Amino acid sequence: MGSKRTSLYLQLADELTEAIASGRLPEGSCLPSLRECASQRNLSLNTVTAAYRLLEDRGLIVSRPQSGFYVRNTLEEPKYSASRLSGAVLSEVQEDLMLTVLEAQRQPGHIDLAFAGPRGKRFYPGERLMRITGSVLRRQSEIVATYAMPPGSKLLREQIARRSQRLGMALTSDDITLTHGANEALHLALRAITRAGDSIGIEAPSYFNLYPLLSALGLKAVEIPTHPQLGLDVDSVENFLAEKRVSALVAMPNVHNPLGCTMPVAAKKRLAKLLAQYKVPLIEDSVYAELQYREPLEPTVKAFDEKGWVLVCSGFSKTLAPDYRLGWIVGGRFSQDIERLKFASSASESMLLSETVGLYLKSGGYEHHLSSLRRLYFAQVSQVRGLIAQYFPEGTLATQPTGGFVLWVELPAKVDSLALFQAALKKGIVIMPGQIYAKGPRYRRCIRLSCCQEIDERFMNAIRTLGKLVKNLL
Known part of the structure; x- marks a missing residue:
């Protein structure tokens, strides 16, 4: 037997x-x-x-x-930062490229592998939010005839503070100001801690919208090497701070966009100490922090901030309700400035939508929803990595994200991602070329792919087509 x-x-x-x-x-x-x-x-x-x-x-x-x-994926990961490669001033060609990508995303019939925004009902609890919204209107009919004021709904701020404990932060509702999405939170933070002409340390590669935002505020982007597995290079940060080359920092320590990496806890602790030592603020972008695959969640840098030099920006667009445009910011020692700037720019956020999300978080449904999203995104990212390993040529590398739903793909040396973008566009496929994510050509052989839609036959065929196009470019 x-x-x-x-x-x-x-x-x-x-x-x-x-x-x-x-x-x-x-x-x-x-x-x-x-x-x-x-x-x-x-x-x-x-x-x-x-x-x-x-x-x-x-x-x-x-x-x-x-x-x-x-x-198991046999696809290797990128192992080095691009710190040794030369950069150049962001050219008009690259700025125009951002507009070209946005225009391509609006074309009917195109399959969009570039947009880092989940699409489809399975990614959001829409019906549940609809029922809660209706109940808020029935119980508080006067809510739509009342002007909300900063810092915004106390219920929602209390729930955000409660949830922040899972990321190692000890916050109260008074520490939090609601914003019009995470982008406004980032904008308010920059306005509160900088003056025109300041140099701001950012990761390389970095969230592409950061470059035009800094430029619009009269700020200079100073790129700091970022490792594809370990995140922001703290040794480089210390050198920049000691030489007084930056007035502030912007970083994504948890689930970086576009690399998907998370900084080790020891590096976060060291970074928090350096910020306090040199009295330089950090804007910590935590949009993807709750989409970490690992449990318990890795803490934020803010968790080790004893002097208030870390500001945290986040929101619910990636996980809950993009059209609600609800974000939030923890201002640290700059909280009063943040609240004043928020009032001057857009007053406050919809009380109806804020109360709806607050009630949803209070009900306990959000954690169940996030757990489902983490499993789904891990499965989809793993599947897309497998497809890349199967259809892309030898020498292709791809990150193994610690959370979220984006992949950073490094193509063989002879491939230019701008040429690939243009060739893919002719096939009705939109990708994000690496040139968008830094000031110079150092990421010309890289692309970012989003894995936050249905991985159906059409999606898989797009990956196969991209693989063929890369081989053609070789």
Whole structure:
């Protein structure tokens, strides 16, 4: 009897090994759960468990807690920052490129792999929010005839403060000001801590909208090397601070956009100490922080800020309701300036929408929703990495994000991402060229892909087409 059970688990392991080798189970694809596999094949749970363990030992699959088993990706990650590559002033060609991407995204029929905004009902709890909105209107009919004032809905601010504990922050509702999305939070933070002509340290690569925003405020972007796995280079930050080359910093320590990396906790602690030592503020962009795959969540730099030099910007557009445009900011020692600037610019946020989101968070449904999103995005990012490994040429690298839904892809040396963007556009496919994410040509061989829509046959065909186009460019 024991021999039969042994042969069954070996048969299953060998069958799955062959399926992986042949590509029928592509890299990044999710295997059935242990119970699902046992039920489908009429096997015992112990037999399937033994087979999966053998596949793990063979290095063919990996287990992700609370997510399942996935075919291991052989696609290598970028291992170096671009600090040694020369930069140049952001050219008009690159600025025009941003407008070209935005225009392409509006074209009907195009498949958009560039936009970092989830699309589809499965990514948002729309029906639940609709019911809560209706209940708020029924109970507080006067709410739509009342002007809201900063800092905004106390209920929502209390819920944000409560949730901040999961990221290591000890906040109260008084620490938080509601904003019109995370972009306004970033804008207010920059206005509060800088003056025209200041030099601002930012990551390289960095969120592409940061460059025009700094330019509009009369600020100079100073790029600081950022490692694709470890995030912002704290040694470089210390040198910049010691030499007084920057007046402030902007960074995404948790789930960086576009790299997807998260800074180690020791680096965050050291960064917080440096900020206090040199009395230089950091704007910490935490838009993706709650979409970390790992549990418990990695803390923010703000969690180690004892003197109020860290400001935190975030919002709900990526996770809950993009059209509500609800963001928030923790101003630290600049809180009063933030509140004053908010009143002068846009007064306050809709009380109806703020109360709706506050009630949703209070109900406990948000954490369940986030858990589902984390599992979904990890599965989709893994699947897209597998497709890239399958269809792109040898020498292609791609990040292994710690959260969120974007992939940073480094193409073989001879490929120019601008040429790829133009070739893909002719095929009805929109991608983000790497040139947008820095001041110079150092990321000309990189692209960013978003994995936050349905990974259907049309999406997969777009990845196959991109792979062929890259090979053609070689």
